Amino acid sequence: MFTGFLNKLKKCKKEIEEVKEQLIKFMYENLEGFGEDCAIDGKFLDTYANQYYTDRNNDNRAEHDATTSCKTYEMKDGTKKKEWHYGFRAHIMCDAKYGLPIKSKLAPVNNSEQTELDNMIEEMANGEEKYKLEKMKNLMGDAGYSNGLRNKILKEEYDINAIVDISHRWDKDEKYREIENQPIAYNEEGEVFYIVDLGKYEKMKYLGYDKKNNALRYTRYSTGKRIYRIPLETDYRIFTPIARDRKKFKKKYKMRTEVERLNGRLDRDYMFNDHFIRGQDKMELMLNLSFIVMLTVAKGHIKNQQKNIRSLVA
Numbered sequence: 591m592f593t594g595f596l597n598k599l600k601k602c603k604k605e606i607e608e609v610k611e612q613l614i615k616f617m618y619e620n621l622e623g624f625g626e627d628c629a630i631d632g633k634f635l636d637t638y639a640n641q642y643y644t645d646r647n648n649d650n651r652a653e654h655d656a657t658t659s660c661k662t663y664e665m666k667d668g669t670k671k672k673e674w675h676y677g678f679r680a681h682i683m684c685d686a687k688y689g690l691p692i693k694s695k696l697a698p699v700n701n702s703e704q705t706e707l708d709n710m711i712e713e714m715a716n717g718e719e720k721y722k723l724e725k726m727k728n729l730m731g732d733a734g735y736s737n738g739l740r741n742k743i744l745k746e747e748y749d750i751n752a753i754v755d756i757s758h759r760w761d762k763d764e765k766y767r768e769i770e771n772q773p774i775a776y777n778e779e780g781e782v783f784y785i786v787d788l789g790k791y792e793k794m795k796y797l798g799y800d801k802k803n804n805a806l807r808y809t810r811y812s813t814g815k816r817i818y819r820i821p822l823e824t825d826y827r828i829f830t831p832i833a834r835d836r837k838k839f840k841k842k843y844k845m846r847t848e849v850e851r852l853n854g855r856l857d858r859d860y861m862f863n864d865h866f867i868r869g870q871d872k873m874e875l876m877l878n879l880s881f882i883v884m885l886t887v888a889k890g891h892i893k894n895q896q897k898n899i900r901s902l903v904a
Contacts, residue, residue, distance in 0.1 A: 599879075600871050606878050611719075613885035617690055618725065620892055621899075625725040627686040627842065629849035630735060632703045634661075635696075635862060635873060637677035655870040659700040675699050678873050681706040684852050686730055686845035689900050690888055691852065691881045692722060696874040703734045711744075723748045728832075730846035733757040738827030745804075745822065751831045753842045756780070766791065767825075774808070774818055780834030782820065784810050794818070799831045806833055855900070856880060 599606070617624045661673045681703065683693045693714065697706050714723050728751045729744065736757035744750040758778055766775040766783065773785045774794070783791035797807040797817060805819040806829060822829045832839045857863035860880040888899040 596872060596875065600875055603871075603875070606875070606882070610878055610882050610885065613882065613889060614690075614692060616889055617685070617688070617885065618721070621685075621688055624685050624688060624690075625692060625722055626727045627730070627845055628683055628692060628726055628728070629686040629730045629846045630681070630683045630707055631732065631846070631849040631853065632706070632734070633680045633682055633853045633856065634675045634699060635678045635680055635877075636675055636699075637868070655698075657698040657700045678870060679703075679706075680856075680877055681710065682849060682852065683710065684849045686728075686848045688888075689848045689852050690885060693719065694877060694881065696870065696877055698870075704737055704740075707731075707735060708740065711740075715748075723750070726750050728753050728842055730754070730843055732846065736827055738825060741830065742822075742826040745826075745831065751842075753830070753832065753839060753846075755843065756828065756834070769820060769824060772818055772820075774820065776820070776825075776828065778828060780828050780830075782806075782808050796833050796836060799833075801831075806831075855884075860884075 655678075657678075658674065658676050659679075661675065662670050677699050678696055679699045679701065681695045681697065682691060684691050693710055695706055695710055711723070714720060726748070730753045733755040734757070735752075735754050737754075741752040741754070744752050756778060760778050766777055768775045768785070775783045775785055775791060777783075782794045782796070784794050786792050792810065792812070794808040795811050795814070797809055799805075800807050800819060803819055803821065804823070805821045808818045808820065809816060820829060822831070828834070830839070832842065856877075860883075862876075862880075884900075887901075891897075891899040891901070
């Protein structure tokens with residue numbers, strides 16, 4: 591009976607999406623600053639069904655849509671850890687202050703986080719969700735979203751700061767890169783140095799973001815007389831309007847953990863860590879229904895002037 595009910599609900603995909611979007615709009619209209627600070631993350635939704643083969647498991651007990659992917663983590667000691675997944679991945683963008691979903695996209699597990707974030711931004715820019723980009727000021731993500739071209743598009747087209755952890759791509763022997771026509775060098779962590787002499791570097795003092803020239807301003811601690819400007823165009827992956835080595839960047843980036851808490855709630859409270867869902871359509875349906883419940887409860891708490899809007903308990 592329950593399976594039949596879900597199969598009927600799958601036919602109402604458009605209507606369910608509309609309900610979710612109306613609830614999200616309510617949050618934008620009733621929560622101060624909602625959507626200004628956003629966080630993005632990909633959540634693995636592993637399937638526990640048998641893998642589908644044409645010569646066997648040719649029924650609904652097998653998983654027909656899932657794919658396989660290997661996630662590689664770089665450990666602090668330089669080693670790499672591999673983690674295999676079979677199923678799907680939900681790409682979730684949430685408000686980093688209130689922990690409520692703003693946009694989500696379910697995709698095969700082997701689709702990259704980079705590609706799906708680009709797809710989400712394009713969907714928002716070209717559809718009725720454009721107001722989300724217009725309201726957004728900062729977008730936080732881990733090193734998996736490190737991408738200079740996207741950072742440039744976000745800043746230049748939508749005035750959004752990408753607060754994204756750096757992925758280390760330089761050769762191990764490359765410690766500094768010099769800036770053309772200036773006695774300045776920088777490292778991959780975004781720290782800026784004055785070149786005193788060959789092989790001698792002096793860390794510079796940050797003076798803030800120059801919006802007119804789209805550049806970061808620095809001066810020498812020892813003299814402080816001359817101001818040097820580093821255009822973000824130098825390397826959009828490393829240089830951001832909020833300098834990486836500033837407390838403000840670290841404070842904003844810390845807000846990214848809100849999307850991890852949301853993912854944890856999906857596992858714990860909405861039981862995605864122990865599910866029997868088969869197929870991408872049904873997985874997407876259950877994810878959207880979970881978000882609808884989450885947002886509806888939050889709406890009730892807001893109307894009743896309760897503080898903990900994320901709580902499932904009234």
